[in-house]
Amino acid sequence: MASEADLKMEIAISQMLRAGVSLAAIVVFAGGCLYMLQAHGVTSDYRHFHGIPSPADRIPPLLVARHLDSRSIIRLGILLLVATPIMRVAYCVYGFAAQKDKIYIVVSSIVLTVLLYSFFHA
Amino acid sequence: MGLIEFTCAVLLMSVLAGLLGALTGLGGGVVIVPALALLFHIDLRYAIGASLVSVIATSSGAAVSYVREGFSNVRIGMFLEVATTVGAVVGAYLTARISNHAIAIIFGFTLLYSAWSSFHHKQNERPRKQNMLAEKLKLRGDYPTASGREAYVAQNVPAGFGIMFIAGILSGLLGIGSGAVKVLAMDHAMKLPFKVSTTTSNFMIGVTAAASAGIYLSRGYVAPGLAAPVMLGVLAGSLAGARLLVRIRVPILRVVFAIVIVALGVEMIYSGATGRL
Numbered sequence: 001m002a003s004e005a006d007l008k009m010e011i012a013i014s015q016m017l018r019a020g021v022s023l024a025a026i027v028v029f030a031g032g033c034l035y036m037l038q039a040h041g042v043t044s045d046y047r048h049f050h051g052i053p054s055p056a057d058r059i060p061p062l063l064v065a066r067h068l069d070s071r072s073i074i075r076l077g078i079l080l081l082v083a084t085p086i087m088r089v090a091y092c093v094y095g096f097a098a099q100k101d102k103i104y105i106v107v108s109s110i111v112l113t114v115l116l117y118s119f120f121h122a
Numbered sequence: 123m124g125l126i127e128f129t130c131a132v133l134l135m136s137v138l139a140g141l142l143g144a145l146t147g148l149g150g151g152v153v154i155v156p157a158l159a160l161l162f163h164i165d166l167r168y169a170i171g172a173s174l175v176s177v178i179a180t181s182s183g184a185a186v187s188y189v190r191e192g193f194s195n196v197r198i199g200m201f202l203e204v205a206t207t208v209g210a211v212v213g214a215y216l217t218a219r220i221s222n223h224a225i226a227i228i229f230g231f232t233l234l235y236s237a238w239s240s241f242h243h244k245q246n247e248r249p250r251k252q253n254m255l256a257e258k259l260k261l262r263g264d265y266p267t268a269s270g271r272e273a274y275v276a277q278n279v280p281a282g283f284g285i286m287f288i289a290g291i292l293s294g295l296l297g298i299g300s301g302a303v304k305v306l307a308m309d310h311a312m313k314l315p316f317k318v319s320t321t322t323s324n325f326m327i328g329v330t331a332a333a334s335a336g337i338y339l340s341r342g343y344v345a346p347g348l349a350a351p352v353m354l355g356v357l358a359g360s361l362a363g364a365r366l367l368v369r370i371r372v373p374i375l376r377v378v379f380a381i382v383i384v385a386l387g388v389e390m391i392y393s394g395a396t397g398r399l
Contacts, residue, residue: 014189017182032350074346085328118336
């Protein structure tokens with residue numbers, strides 16, 4: 001039973017999670033502040049669903065800095081947030097590989113595949 | 123309502139939900155969706171999208187303190203995440219196929235179940251029976267108790283896995299962590315010690331929610347101007363709540379919050395059934 005190695009792995013993971021969440025929160029907060037300035041006091045209509053996001057909402061993260069569009073910055077922060085648990089699972093694949101645990105290399109790879117499938121939809 | 127008033131109101135409500143969720147152990151996400159839908163008249167899909175984002179934030183943010191206690195089990199979590207992530211993807215796809223009325227009704231019943239289950243923790247006797255499948259999958263471990271480390275082995279693995287699949291669907295469909303259903307699988311079906319199931323469940327919630335997040339983003343369920351105050355509010359509230367929890371005990375708060383959840387659940391079912399949502 002590699003419980004010592006497991007605990008070490010989990011502590012490393014949880015610190016990574018905290019760093020990821022902090023970073024995401026800072027980016028979302030910055031984007032949120034900018035949004036308050038850019039939206040000119042107009043609340044979007046959330047009573048009705050508008051469907052697929054406009055192309056303006058889907059600017060690739062790298063272009064965000066150039067456009068400085070608040071909605072894209074918030075979106076970038078959310079993408080960072082979603083990436084955090086995915087990184088966690090990726091780290092587990094590595095951790096189980098280091099322990100040569102064949103079953104769990106497969107199990108964690110399946111989870112990672114499902115997560116990446118969904119992530120690259122966004 | 124002007125933008126600043128609206129954002130502040132949403133932020134305040136989210137902080138409160140996160141705080142109460144952490145203090146009572148019922149989770150904040152579960153009240154965010156009905157509060158946004160019923161009080162702010164926000165379309166269910168935007169409410170669900172904002173809630174899901176806040177669920178990822180709180181689960182990942184709280185992980186550090188849980189892990190240090192040494193209760194969570196990374197293998198049991200990872201094994202069950204196969205079921206919850208696949209379920210979450212299915213659930214996220216279902217949101218486009220099921221009407222808002224039906225989602226509201228399912229949500230209402232999930233709220234009622236969450237409130238009911240929070241008062242029905244049964245103490246498992248130490249599960250040390252042999253279990254071939256669990257041994258093969260290494261679904262065992264030990265955890266600290268007053269009398270030293272206590273070993274446990276998971277029971278009823280297929281049943282636990284099946285319930286986790288349903289928990290994943292609910293999470294993807296409703297934008298919640300569905301912690302109550304996850305604990306049902308680990309606590310009741312797999313007979314894991316209560317502390318192990320609650321902390322492992324918290325760990326799994328973020329991964330499960332991340333599995334539907336990509337699909338939500340591509341469908342436009344995550345409105346940036348709404349998701350930002352909800353995420354930051356719930357995160358701040360739940361972190362504050364987790365700190366306070368160390369110092370105060372809150373049985374009365376628990377009852378009050380459970381009543382709020384029941385009321386929201388009934389309102390959701392009624393609104394869904396009468397077509398107002």
